[in-house]
Amino acid sequence: MARAKFQTLTEPMFYILLCLREECCGADVMARVEVLTRGRVSVGPGTLYNLLDSFLEAGMIRETSVVGRKRSYLITDKGRETLEAEYRRLLALTEDYKTFVKGENLG
Numbered sequence: 001m002a003r004a005k006f007q008t009l010t011e012p013m014f015y016i017l018l019c020l021r022e023e024c025c026g027a028d029v030m031a032r033v034e035v036l037t038r039g040r041v042s043v044g045p046g047t048l049y050n051l052l053d054s055f056l057e058a059g060m061i062r063e064t065s066v067v068g069r070k071r072s073y074l075i076t077d078k079g080r081e082t083l084e085a086e087y088r089r090l091l092a093l094t095e096d097y098k099t100f101v102k103g104e105n106l107g
Contacts, residue, residue: 016055017075026049026071055079058078062074
């Protein structure tokens with residue numbers, strides 16, 4: 001069965017939405033992701049702007065201002081719900097891992 005769009009998020013998707021909990025432009029998002037992940041995740045402009053367009057189309061973010069070519073964005077309630085669902089999914093994965101590894105150590 002095919003996965004529904006945004007049912008799970010890639011790391012760049014997750015961090016872009018996380019950064020957009022505060023209003024910022026694309027360049028700021030790229031910089032924030034680098035800082036937040038200590039360089040582990042890098043989002044290039046092509047990926048960023050494709051995802052921003054997809055998030056806008058899905059109603060997960062909204063454009064807050066346009067000054068020349070600079071556009072700023074902010075997460076919507078739908079985006080927050082998606083981000084929270086992904087957070088809960090990741091927690092469940094880590095709990096499953098801990099349970100499984102702990103069970104191995106009991107044997």
